Amino acid sequence: xxxxxxxxxxxxxxxxxxxxxxxxxxxxxxxxxxxxxxxxxxxxxxxxxxxxxxxxxxxxxxxxxxxxxxxxxxxxxxxxxxxxxxxxxxxxxxxxxxxxxxxxxxxxxxxxxxxxxxxxxxxxxxxxxxxxxxxxxxxxxxxxxxxxxxxxxxxxxxxxxxxxxxxxxxxxxxxxxxxxxxxxxxxxxxxxxxxxxxxxxxxxxxxxxxxxxxxxxxxxxxxxxxxxxxxxxxxxxxxxxx
Numbered sequence: 001x002x003x004x005x006x007x008x009x010x011x012x013x014x015x016x017x018x019x020x021x022x023x024x025x026x027x028x029x030x031x032x033x034x035x036x037x038x039x040x041x042x043x044x045x046x047x048x049x050x051x052x053x054x055x056x057x058x059x060x061x062x063x064x065x066x067x068x069x070x071x072x073x074x075x076x077x078x079x080x081x082x083x084x085x086x087x088x089x090x091x092x093x094x095x096x097x098x099x100x101x102x103x104x105x106x107x108x109x110x111x112x113x114x115x116x117x118x119x120x121x122x123x124x125x126x127x128x129x130x131x132x133x134x135x136x137x138x139x140x141x142x143x144x145x146x147x148x149x150x151x152x153x154x155x156x157x158x159x160x161x162x163x164x165x166x167x168x169x170x171x172x173x174x175x176x177x178x179x180x181x182x183x184x185x186x187x188x189x190x191x192x193x194x195x196x197x198x199x200x201x202x203x204x205x206x207x208x209x210x211x212x213x214x215x216x217x218x219x220x221x222x223x224x225x226x227x228x229x230x231x232x233x234x235x236x237x238x239x240x241x242x
Contacts, residue, residue, distance in 0.1 A: 036069045037179060037190055043119040045184055051126040052144055054151045055184035057158075058122065060175040077114035081125040090114040151182055 040062060048055035065081050066074035073079045077092045085091065091111040100106060115121045132139040141147050142157025155176070156169035165171075176182055183190045 032068050036063060041184060041189060043122055047122040047126050051130040053126055053129055054145060054154045056151045056176045056181040057154045057172060059181050059184060060172040063175055064171060073112055077112060078118050078121050079113050079115060080118055080121045083113045083124060084110055085113050087113040087115050151176060151185060
């Protein structure tokens with residue numbers, strides 16, 4: 001995914017996307033995270049296992065990329081991974097934050113895939129990770145379960161490829177550990193674990209100050225803004241040809 005910095009992932013025919021409506025991402029309250037995990041657990045396990053990927057990593061990516069399902073792109077187009085283009089001819093146009101060749105942030109309108117359901121969004125992302133690029137089918141092979149001994153290995157394998165932020169893998173790992181998402185990898189449910197994570201945070205006021213939902217939202221936005229995506233070389237060459 002090499003091109004002067006631009007946000008989000010890309011594949012042949014997919015233009016990498018930035019933070020769609022970053023200012024519209026809502027804070028992730030405890031009920032939001034619990035509902036998000038509960039709702040997506042089944043499709044995440046189904047799709048990730050079908051493509052021999054780690055469900056925990058897929059769930060963490062969906063949470064990070066969609067702001068726990070509160071971004072306008074995820075709510076209006078079921079697009080949980082910010083993929084540009086069209087899906088079966090369907091797309092939505094939204095404002096996106098991107099980085100130019102000098103690393104300067106700017107905003108532009110772009111068309112993003114609109115999926116019939118969240119599962120189609122997951123399948124599209126899983127196919128990218130499993131099938132790689134037109135020039136390298138094993139580009140994301142580090143995320144495959146047969147190559148990654150742990151979910152940590154798979155998450156870190158995305159750094160520098162899916163995203164250039166040096167902390168991208170760490171951000172995913174933190175989400176997995178905070179909300180007990182690794183249970184998904186063995187076919188279990190994480191609803192109780194996510195509730196525990198949220199309640200334990202709420203009950204720790206005596207030792208620390210629990211972040212407000214506004215602070216949570218601001219932290220999530222900072223995390224997202226730090227995930228600087230690069231385009232896959234194949235797409236970069238296409239842009240040069242055009």
